[in-house]
Amino acid sequence: MEHLSGSVEHITFANTDTGFAVVELDAEGELVTAVGTMPGVAEGEEVDLEGEFVTHPSFGPQFRVNSFTCRLPQDTAAVLRYLASGVLPGIGPVTARRIVDEFGADTLFVIENQPELLAKVKGMTASKARAASEEFRRVFGVREAITALARLGLPAASAIALYRALGPATLDLIHENPYLLCGAPVYLPFDRADDIAAEMNFEREARIRIQAGLAFILRHNNGNGHTCLPAFKLLPTAARFLGVDEPTLRETLDAGLAEGEFDALEYDGAEYIYLPEFLRAEMLVAGHLKALMSLPLQKMKDPDKAIGLLELTGGIRYAPLQRQAIATALTSNCMVLTGGPGTGKTTAINAIIALFEQQADRVFLAAPTGRAAKRMSELCRREAKTIHRLLEVDYSGPDQIRFTHNEKNPLKCDVVIVDEMSMVDVQLFESLLRALRPQCKIVLVGDGDQLPSVGPGNVLRDVVDSGVVPVVRLTEIFRQAAESQIVRTAHRIVSGEDPEPNAREGDCFFLQADGEACQELVCELVSARLPRTYGFDPVEDIQVLCPSKLGPTGTAALNARLQQLLNPPGPGKRQLTYFGVTYREGDKVMQVRNNYDILYEREDGEGGVGAFNGDLGVIEAVDPRAGSLRVRADDRLLTYSGENIRELEIAYAVTIHKSQGSEFGAVVLPVAADTPKRLCYRNLIYTGVTRAKQLLVLAGSRGTLHAMIENDRKMLRYSCLTRLLQDESVC
Numbered sequence: 001m002e003h004l005s006g007s008v009e010h011i012t013f014a015n016t017d018t019g020f021a022v023v024e025l026d027a028e029g030e031l032v033t034a035v036g037t038m039p040g041v042a043e044g045e046e047v048d049l050e051g052e053f054v055t056h057p058s059f060g061p062q063f064r065v066n067s068f069t070c071r072l073p074q075d076t077a078a079v080l081r082y083l084a085s086g087v088l089p090g091i092g093p094v095t096a097r098r099i100v101d102e103f104g105a106d107t108l109f110v111i112e113n114q115p116e117l118l119a120k121v122k123g124m125t126a127s128k129a130r131a132a133s134e135e136f137r138r139v140f141g142v143r144e145a146i147t148a149l150a151r152l153g154l155p156a157a158s159a160i161a162l163y164r165a166l167g168p169a170t171l172d173l174i175h176e177n178p179y180l181l182c183g184a185p186v187y188l189p190f191d192r193a194d195d196i197a198a199e200m201n202f203e204r205e206a207r208i209r210i211q212a213g214l215a216f217i218l219r220h221n222n223g224n225g226h227t228c229l230p231a232f233k234l235l236p237t238a239a240r241f242l243g244v245d246e247p248t249l250r251e252t253l254d255a256g257l258a259e260g261e262f263d264a265l266e267y268d269g270a271e272y273i274y275l276p277e278f279l280r281a282e283m284l285v286a287g288h289l290k291a292l293m294s295l296p297l298q299k300m301k302d303p304d305k306a307i308g309l310l311e312l313t314g315g316i317r318y319a320p321l322q323r324q325a326i327a328t329a330l331t332s333n334c335m336v337l338t339g340g341p342g343t344g345k346t347t348a349i350n351a352i353i354a355l356f357e358q359q360a361d362r363v364f365l366a367a368p369t370g371r372a373a374k375r376m377s378e379l380c381r382r383e384a385k386t387i388h389r390l391l392e393v394d395y396s397g398p399d400q401i402r403f404t405h406n407e408k409n410p411l412k413c414d415v416v417i418v419d420e421m422s423m424v425d426v427q428l429f430e431s432l433l434r435a436l437r438p439q440c441k442i443v444l445v446g447d448g449d450q451l452p453s454v455g456p457g458n459v460l461r462d463v464v465d466s467g468v469v470p471v472v473r474l475t476e477i478f479r480q481a482a483e484s485q486i487v488r489t490a491h492r493i494v495s496g497e498d499p500e501p502n503a504r505e506g507d508c509f510f511l512q513a514d515g516e517a518c519q520e521l522v523c524e525l526v527s528a529r530l531p532r533t534y535g536f537d538p539v540e541d542i543q544v545l546c547p548s549k550l551g552p553t554g555t556a557a558l559n560a561r562l563q564q565l566l567n568p569p570g571p572g573k574r575q576l577t578y579f580g581v582t583y584r585e586g587d588k589v590m591q592v593r594n595n596y597d598i599l600y601e602r603e604d605g606e607g608g609v610g611a612f613n614g615d616l617g618v619i620e621a622v623d624p625r626a627g628s629l630r631v632r633a634d635d636r637l638l639t640y641s642g643e644n645i646r647e648l649e650i651a652y653a654v655t656i657h658k659s660q661g662s663e664f665g666a667v668v669l670p671v672a673a674d675t676p677k678r679l680c681y682r683n684l685i686y687t688g689v690t691r692a693k694q695l696l697v698l699a700g701s702r703g704t705l706h707a708m709i710e711n712d713r714k715m716l717r718y719s720c721l722t723r724l725l726q727d728e729s730v731c
């Protein structure tokens with residue numbers, strides 16, 4: 001680690017949200033470019049940096065900043081430059097000169113502590129002076145927090161986020177309870193917070209430690225899809241994890257329950273422990289659906305006749321189960337429509353939409369991901385939005401996501417149809433239901449054999465299992481769809497059968513290969529064979545879907561190879577390397593978590609914020625100097641900089657989990673013999689197979705494929721939604 005001091009001559013780039021900046025520094029007469037997290041850095045400031053000199057391929061030598069501290073400008077000339085740079089609101093060069101003329105070397109002290117004196121300077125008002133003072137204190141508060149938290153090993157971006165959440169009292173609050181670091185927005189691993197707390201002499205049996213440990217275990221399990229944990233699981237796990245005996249844990253848990261830190265439900269003699277937001281979500285979902293089901297039905301007079309007329313005008317004959325689905329949608333306030341690929345769900349949805357609209361009902365279509373919404377729009381030939389877009393994310397609040405549409409501002413629709421419901425987690429469903437008027441009808445469409453949602457809960461399965469809402473399951477594969485081997489393979493998998501042998505003219509193949517040879521085969525298929533034989537574009541049309549991230553046929557190894565093959569470095573092709581990952585213009589990338597800070601522009605000029613888990617795009621431009629990227633994802637052009645870049649993964653190959661809700665022209669799916677056992681199960685392979693529309697190539701070992709199909713273990717997800725729906729005392 002090297003040390004560098006100097007005064008900031010020029011700011012080339014600065015992102016106020018992340019603190020990422022590129023500055024020109026006068027370091028003892030030599031001009032040096034410094035790049036890194038330097039929140040609020042301003043011209044004229046004296047900074048002390050730690051980091052290393054690196055040589056950038058395009059910009060030559062520069063200093064990569066690891067830690068940043070700054071001294072207030074010392075002499076009046078430096079103070080003047082600092083203020084004149086526009087760093088504080090309402091103060092431009094002319095006013096800056098007047099202020100410095102008035103207060104000289106005391107200028108910054110006055111700004112910080114005596115804004116009322118500042119107000120007397122010509123060009124300033126009391127409110128301008130207050131705003132400038134507040135901004136000054138905020139910037140220095142953030143910096144103080146960054147310096148103090150850096151000593152605890154926290155990166156600057158986390159410190160900035162924490163300061164945004166906790167405000168000026170950040171450091172005091174962390175000293176009182178270092179375990180706050182385990183929660184939003186930092187989510188520090190418990191053992192790291194535990195080490196910090198130990199240094200501050202917190203005891204092992206301290207109540208805040210135990211409560212934080214219990215919350216950490218619950219949060220960790222939320223990450224694995226559970227909305228709650230039975231106490232008989234939570235307590236022994238916590239005893240091992242925290243090294244505290246169970247009676248002490250029970251006592252602390254009870255105190256936490258009394259104080260509202262946790263919530264609990266009891267069913268069949270077991271006690272289920274929740275973080276409050278998840279019980280609130282389940283209660284709301286159960287209450288809303290039950291209330292909806294109990295509302296008097298505004299039945300269509302003669303649904304059979306209406307369906308018959310639709311058949312006549314549309315030149316179609318609905319299958320009996322489709323008729324049942326359409327009639328159920330028209331005659332009940334809420335329903336679930338399920339079925340595998342090619343069973344006529346979309347055809348039934350289109351009929352449902354048409355008949356609702358005949359009654360002058362306003363129908364909204366929604367899906368959990370951008371790709372699923374796009375597909376729904378295409379198939380239903382009308383606008384479908386992501387649930388987030390339908391509800392309109394409200395960006396005005398702090399980090400916690402909020403929506404513009406909620407119980408106070410409900411959506412103006414009479415019916416909402418949600419596709420790919422298996423992917424909707426309990427909190428997103430809660431948000432959707434909050435935004436619906438109580439009488440708004442709901443049609444939930446999904447395929448229960450797909451993987452459950454990434455987020456907590458198993459809403460579709462729980463609602464189906466409850467028996468509270470009518471469910472129609474389409475089972476007949478229509479002739480046109482049955483011609484597709486992909487569709488037949490998917491249905492065989494659901495019934496536990498291996499795919500048929502390869503046909504000469506088909507859309508689904510199995511190719512035998514293993515280990516490194518399988519990696520080689522996948523790369524050859526994507527880069528040469530499939531483009532040559534079928535005309536697929538290797539980046540746009542073909543997607544490699546892997547069960548695992550690791551091993552020769554995991555996403556990590558395949559992405560490294562495919563990036564080199566499909567998008568090697570070239571003259572004029574700019575790239576940047578961030579935390580060991582090289583992002584190059586032309587690379588295919590995926591956003592791997594929801595982030596409401598990323599700016600985008602749509603082709604129609606509409607701007608907005610937000611990138612969502614699973615969004616796929618291509619890097620259109622890289623600005624290595626500013627450390628930023630522009631990514632095109634369908635009709636949106638997203639801008640990434642600083643820490644946000646870490647949420648982008650190279651995506652020539654992605655895991656099957658991450659591919660939920662998306663479809664691709666061609667899918668290459670490695671099922672090598674070394675696929676980890678825990679990833680050999682039916683829902684996973686079924687989800688992967690059903691992502692392919694025109695061509696599916698399974699490459700690997702038949703034994704592994706067979707093992708995956710054979711293992712029908714349904715993943716256990718702890719949740720009480722089914723019970724809450726069935727429980728008559730809950731409303």
Ligand SMILES: Nc1ncnc2c1ncn2[C@@H]1O[C@H](COP(=O)(O)OP(=O)(O)OP(=O)(O)O)[C@@H](O)[C@H]1O
Binds near residue numbers: 316322339343346479
């Ligand atoms: N009643 C029907 N009579 C004849 N063909 C039908 C009927 N219903 C659907 N089909 C045809 O069957 C095929 C699959 O239907 P559809 O797209 O509605 O199914 P899906 O369940 O939505 O499939 P996927 O999930 O794969 O998109 C389509 O080609 C459609 O035209």
